[in-house]
Amino acid sequence: xxAGEALKLRxxxxxxxxxxxxxxxxxxxxxxxxVWPSAFFPAYLxxxxxxxxxxxxxxxxxxxxxxxxxQWGRLIRRPLEAGALTIVPMAILFVPIGFGLKxxxxxxxxxxxxxxxxxxxxxxYLNPVAFLLRxxxxxxxxxxxxxxxxxxxxxxxxxxxxxxxxLYSMSGPALAIVFFTGSFVAMDWGMSLEPDWYSTIYGxxxxxxxxxxxxxxxxxxxxxxxxxxxxxxxxxxGRLQDLGxxxxxxxxxxxxxxxxxxxxIWSGNLTEEIPWYLRRLRGGWEYxxxxxxLFHFFVPFFALLFRDLxxxxxxxxxxxxxxxVMHLVDLAWLVLPARGExxxxxxxxxxxxxxxxxxxxxxxxxxxxxxxxxxxKRRPLVLEEHPAHRGGSAHx
Amino acid sequence: MSDGSQRPAGDESPVPxxxxxxxxxxxxxxxxxxxxxxGYGWLVGFTISFVLMMVLLLATSVLFxxxxxxxxxxxxxxxxxxxxxxxxxxxxxxxxxxxxxxLLLLKQDWRTSINRFAEAxxxxxxxxAGLFPILHLGRPWVFYWLFPYPNTMGMxxxxxxxxxxxxxxxxxxxxxxxxxxxIGLIPDLATLRDRSKNRVAQIAYGILAMxxxxxxxxxxxxxxxxxxxxxxxxxxxxxxxxxxSFDFTIAIVPGWHSxxxxxxxxxxxxxxxxxxxxxxxxxxxxxxxxxxxxxxKHLENMAKIILxxxxxxxxxYFIEAFMAWYSANPYEMHxxxxxxxxxxxxxxYWQLIAxxxxxxxxxxxxxxxxxxxxLWVISIIVNxxxxxxxxxxxxxxxxSDFLPSSWAMYHGTKWDYATLFGSxxxxxxxxxxxxxxxxxxxxxxxxxxxxxxxxHDESHGAGGTKP
Numbered sequence: 043x044x045a046g047e048a049l050k051l052r053x054x055x056x057x058x059x060x061x062x063x064x065x066x067x068x069x070x071x072x073x074x075x076x077v078w079p080s081a082f083f084p085a086y087l088x089x090x091x092x093x094x095x096x097x098x099x100x101x102x103x104x105x106x107x108x109x110x111x112x113q114w115g116r117l118i119r120r121p122l123e124a125g126a127l128t129i130v131p132m133a134i135l136f137v138p139i140g141f142g143l144k145x146x147x148x149x150x151x152x153x154x155x156x157x158x159x160x161x162x163x164x165x166x167y168l169n170p171v172a173f174l175l176r177x178x179x180x181x182x183x184x185x186x187x188x189x190x191x192x193x194x195x196x197x198x199x200x201x202x203x204x205x206x207x208x209l210y211s212m213s214g215p216a217l218a219i220v221f222f223t224g225s226f227v228a229m230d231w232g233m234s235l236e237p238d239w240y241s242t243i244y245g246x247x248x249x250x251x252x253x254x255x256x257x258x259x260x261x262x263x264x265x266x267x268x269x270x271x272x273x274x275x276x277x278x279x280g281r282l283q284d285l286g287x288x289x290x291x292x293x294x295x296x297x298x299x300x301x302x303x304x305x306x307i308w309s310g311n312l313t314e315e316i317p318w319y320l321r322r323l324r325g326g327w328e329y330x331x332x333x334x335x336l337f338h339f340f341v342p343f344f345a346l347l348f349r350d351l352x353x354x355x356x357x358x359x360x361x362x363x364x365x366x367v368m369h370l371v372d373l374a375w376l377v378l379p380a381r382g383e384x385x386x387x388x389x390x391x392x393x394x395x396x397x398x399x400x401x402x403x404x405x406x407x408x409x410x411x412x413x414x415x416x417x418x419k420r421r422p423l424v425l426e427e428h429p430a431h432r433g434g435s436a437h438x
Numbered sequence: 439m440s441d442g443s444q445r446p447a448g449d450e451s452p453v454p455x456x457x458x459x460x461x462x463x464x465x466x467x468x469x470x471x472x473x474x475x476x477g478y479g480w481l482v483g484f485t486i487s488f489v490l491m492m493v494l495l496l497a498t499s500v501l502f503x504x505x506x507x508x509x510x511x512x513x514x515x516x517x518x519x520x521x522x523x524x525x526x527x528x529x530x531x532x533x534x535x536x537x538x539x540x541l542l543l544l545k546q547d548w549r550t551s552i553n554r555f556a557e558a559x560x561x562x563x564x565x566x567a568g569l570f571p572i573l574h575l576g577r578p579w580v581f582y583w584l585f586p587y588p589n590t591m592g593m594x595x596x597x598x599x600x601x602x603x604x605x606x607x608x609x610x611x612x613x614x615x616x617x618x619x620x621i622g623l624i625p626d627l628a629t630l631r632d633r634s635k636n637r638v639a640q641i642a643y644g645i646l647a648m649x650x651x652x653x654x655x656x657x658x659x660x661x662x663x664x665x666x667x668x669x670x671x672x673x674x675x676x677x678x679x680x681x682x683s684f685d686f687t688i689a690i691v692p693g694w695h696s697x698x699x700x701x702x703x704x705x706x707x708x709x710x711x712x713x714x715x716x717x718x719x720x721x722x723x724x725x726x727x728x729x730x731x732x733x734x735k736h737l738e739n740m741a742k743i744i745l746x747x748x749x750x751x752x753x754x755y756f757i758e759a760f761m762a763w764y765s766a767n768p769y770e771m772h773x774x775x776x777x778x779x780x781x782x783x784x785x786x787y788w789q790l791i792a793x794x795x796x797x798x799x800x801x802x803x804x805x806x807x808x809x810x811x812x813l814w815v816i817s818i819i820v821n822x823x824x825x826x827x828x829x830x831x832x833x834x835x836x837x838s839d840f841l842p843s844s845w846a847m848y849h850g851t852k853w854d855y856a857t858l859f860g861s862x863x864x865x866x867x868x869x870x871x872x873x874x875x876x877x878x879x880x881x882x883x884x885x886x887x888x889x890x891x892x893x894h895d896e897s898h899g900a901g902g903t904k905p
Contacts, residue, residue: 112544160766167764214802218749225757242698242754242761287543298676302700306687309598310695314767 049270049423053415060412067405074398075138081395082402083142084235084381088374089402090139091231092255093410094132095248095369099256100125101184102220102249104191108205108213114284116425117277118260123195124417125256126188128410133181135406139231143170145384149237161237168237173230180223187216192417199421224249235380239318241307247299248376251369254292258365261285265359267423276424279353286352286361293346293365297339321379325389330375338368374399458730460885464629467877467884470726472634476874479725484870490863497856498573506576508853515836515848520574522828523858525682526710527567527865528608529703529824532675533711534560535615538622539671542664548739550883551731555722556715557619558876562868563714564612566861571604573857600684607681611674618667624650625660625882679707686831692773693835696761702754706824709747709794712740713820718869720814722878731879734808741807744820748798751827755795769840777838778830782847787830793823 074082100122107115107122115122143150148161149168155161161168194209225245233244264285267273307315323331345351345361352358378385378395385392458466500508511518534557541549572581584605586595595602628650631643650656683703686694716737723732762774778787797819800806806813838845850858872878 163766164764222753225753240761240765242696242757243701244697245757246698246701294673298680299701302680303697305684306695306697306699309688310690312690312695314765 046271050419053419057412057415060408060415062408063404064406064408064412067401067403067408069405070401071138071398071405074401075142078394078398079142079145080381080384080386081392081398083139083145084377084385085395085398086138086142086402086406087146087231088370088377088399089404089406090132090135091248091373091377092370092403093128093406094136095252095255095373096125096259096410097129097132097188098184098220098224098249099252099259101129101187101191102217102224102253103256103260105187105213105217105220108210109217112284113281114288117264117273117281117285119195119425120418120421120423121260121263121414123192123421124414125259126191127417128413129181129184129188131409131413132406133185135409136177136181140174143173146381147173147234147237149234158238164237168234173234176230177227180227183219183223187220190216195421203425221249224252232376235377236318236321238314241303241315241318243299243303247296247303250292250295250299251372254289254296255366255369257285257289257292258362258369261289261358261362262366265355265362268355272422272424277355282355282358283349283352286346286358289362289365290343290346293339293342297343300334321382321389322375325382325387326391327375327379327389330371330391334368334372334375337364338372370399370403458888460888463884463888464633464881466728467731467879467881468630468633470873471630471875471877472639474726480870480874484867487863487866487870490860491867492860492863493856494860494864497853497860500853501573501857502578506574508851509857510849510851510854512846512848514839514844514846515833517574517832517836518848519850519854519858520570521685522825522832523861524567524570524574525828525832526825527563527570527861528678528682529707529710529828530714530821531560531563531567531611531615531711532679532704532707533715534558534563535611535618535671535675536708536711537715538618539668540675542668543672547887548736550887551728551733551736551879552715552719552740553883554619554622554876554880555719555878556711557615557622558872558878559714559718559869560615560711561612561619562865562872563711564608564615565868566865568608568612569861569864570857571601600681600688603681604685607678611678614667614671614674618664618671621660621663621667622880623876624648625652626877626880628652629881630877675708676704679703691835691839692767692769693758693778693831696758698754698757698761702751705747705750705754706827709744709751710821710824712744712747713817713824716740716744716813716817717821720810720817722873724810726873726878728879731884737810737813738804738807741801741813741816744817745798745801748794748801748820752795755791773835773838777834781834781838783830783834783837786826787834790823790826790830793819794827797823 071082071086075086103115104119104122104126107119139146147168148154149164150170150173155165166172190212191209194205198205198209225248228245228248232248233239233241261282264273264277264282268277304319307319310316321327342361342365350357351361374396378392378399379389381395382388382390382392385395387395509518509520511520534553537549537556538553541553572578575581583593584595584602595605624647627643627647631640631647634640634643680700680703683699687696687699689695719732720737723729759774762770765771778784797816800812800816806816833848837848
């Protein structure tokens with residue numbers, strides 16, 4: 043079941059495109075960073091949050107599948123294993139953010155901190171050294187996990203489908219670690235853009251969004267691969283439906299988190315909380331918010347209720363694409379309004395920065411996709427069935 | 439999890455144990471209701487719970503005569519035991535729907551042994567929960583004013599109040615849980631009708647079975663309805679406790695107005711719900727010899743769910759404390775970092791941390807997950823911990839909010855305790871009756887499982903659910 047020659051050629055071709063996108067996007071980003079740093083750094087952060095979310099999502103879903111099992115994992119385990127590896131380049135691509143701390147985060151600017159008592163209170167936590175240390179430790183932990191997960195995959199392949207016992211023992215604690223570190227870096231990277239503002243659900247909301255994005259990305263990948271063997275015969279309607287149902291669950295979970303935060307802050311209407319939403323609900327951003335409600339929740343929600351849609355890879359791919367695009371929009375909506383004043387656009391949508399998001403996303407994505415395909419080529423695309431569990435393959 | 443025990447599902451012991459046949463399953467489960475005489479133990483247990491329920495009756499009678507002044511509620515703590523008990527009972531009532539609906543949709547076969555019992559427990563817990571807000575109204579006899587109905591008083595509920603959302607959330611939940619439970623029972627009621635020798639029982643079960651004949655058309659409709667009900671019940675698992683959490687978060691009281699509350703309340707509800715299922719099923723399976731149906735695997739799976747949801751709850755506590763500091767808001771900081779861990783209710787707070795965060799960590803060790811006695815003790819500790827959690831949230835925040843001049847202590851009176859323990863009596867009494875008159879395990883679904891395990895499972899993918 044090794045990837046056939048034709049498939050390999052296709053992967054090579056996509057990889058060359060990915061290299062072009064990476065070089066083009068990153069060079070473009072570098073130029074933008076030098077010329078227009080106030081727009082570049084937020085745009086870069088959006089692209090980074092998008093792709094790092096997929097890497098982290100792959101690690102988490104692998105761990106989750108080790109714990110729960112289920113047919114849905116059989117189909118996407120290979121892509122998830124390859125996706126977990128992309129955390130390595132993401133760690134390197136984090137470096138530019140380290141250079142932009144002052145531009146991105148008010149708490150990194152000692153002049154602003156000196157004038158703000160609340161920020162002085164938070165300084166033991168919100169300072170460049172602690173910020174970089176937290177991100178650094180998290181990356182070390184995630185890379186270790188990505189390595190271990192791929193090591194376990196190699197062992198399993200060698201042993202004819204039997205994964206080592208430690209894979210299952212470590213998955214519980216490891217998932218707790220990813221959840222904890224993930225929610226805290228989400229607060230660091232995203233929430234602290236507006237250091238006066240706080241919301242206890244923020245970290246979890248971002249993580250759930252990343253999990254949803256990862257499901258959408260996996261369905262997208264599998265649907266593309268299902269156009270040819272060996273995935274075509276492995277992607278049974280039943281398994282696709284399971285994946286679709288899980289994506290539906292995460293669509294709802296994401297909406298639940300986002301709406302809970304909105305309802306609680308809207309009804310409280312407190313001066314220290316409500317500005318976050320005010321910034322995101324005027325100057326054109328309200329249309330973005332409306333589009334999010336519509337296309338990040340209602341449209342995928344109703345679409346995924348239909349059974350036939352979920353069972354056809356060439357239809358569900360469109361829902362997955364919509365979710366992927368809308369999640370990028372969501373991240374832009376979370377990040378960019380925070381920097382409106384610095385960008386000089388005030389409350390209005392910073393179109394320049396928004397265009398830059400496309401450049402940075404392409405650049406980072408090129409690297410990530412290249413790495414992903416490199417990982418995908420290393421192993422057979424479809425899991426070898428362990429003889430003991432062959433009974434499960436009849437799931438349709 | 440911690441010792442490599444988490445092996446692919448095919449390696450685990452099947453449920454029920456393999457020596458059961460379709461016949462023996464039916465015999466075994468229905469005999470608890472039809473054949474077995476009620477024992478001494480049942481009578482003693484029933485009597486104790488009945489006496490406790492009489493205490494509830496007494497406490498509510500005094501309440502109706504004298505008013506809520508007999509409780510400990512005083513300004514500023516106007517939400518005392520009643521709301522604590524309400525949230526606690528509603529939380530317990532979450533396991534049933536989770537097990538019945540979500541685990542059914544996730545194709546977790548092991549749920550079959552515990553769903554019937556958990557659903558019954560849910561109904562009784564929701565019944566207990568529903569009592570408290572009504573008793574707390576002050577004029578409980580006009581509770582129906584909570585509903586928006588056309589009336590000559592020109593009255594309409596305040597839709598911006600989450601308390602009104604609660605009315606709808608809880609009544610919807612109770613209705614759907616009841617229907618779901620009843621629909622699931624119909625084939626079993628028919629079995630009891632057919633097997634009982636007593637004329638009265640035959641008529642009673644016959645009426646409830648609504649003419650079930652077991653034709654394939656009946657089965658087809660039954661299946662469809664059951665799945666649809668599961669789909670309908672799924673959002674309710676989340677919605678009810680979310681709205682209960684809004685009761686707090688929508689108010690801007692320090693320690694209540696926190697965005698993490700909805701998911702963390704839901705996790706806490708499942709946490710306490712499963713703990714209660716364990717507290718009740720561990721003695722039940724021993725007394726009625728149901729170890730072959732409710733196996734060590736069930737206990738372990740429930741223990742894992744308790745561990746997982748307990749970790750989410752612990753994350754909630756942690757993020758609340760962290761964010762209180764991070765917010766730099768003096769009221770939040772005082773409430774979460776001072777009043778709770780160091781204030782006059784500090785002992786309650788630390789007990790809750792021990793019960794909900796520290797002790798459940800023992801479940802990482804397989805021995806604790808599979809030893810019924812250890813698990814039973816932990817489940818009771820979790821139940822206590824979750825009650826204390828609600829106590830801390832309700833009482834500590836109200837007793838020390840914004841103005842130090844309005845701070846005051848709160849303590850439950852003897853009538854508060856009488857109502858709390860009395861509600862436990864009501865709950866247990868209903869359960870004792872349930873065990874005697876209805877099958878505690880779904881005979882139908884158990885027969886299906888036995889059938890599948892007997893080698894007819896190719897089309898279900900029962901074996902290979904793991905990589």
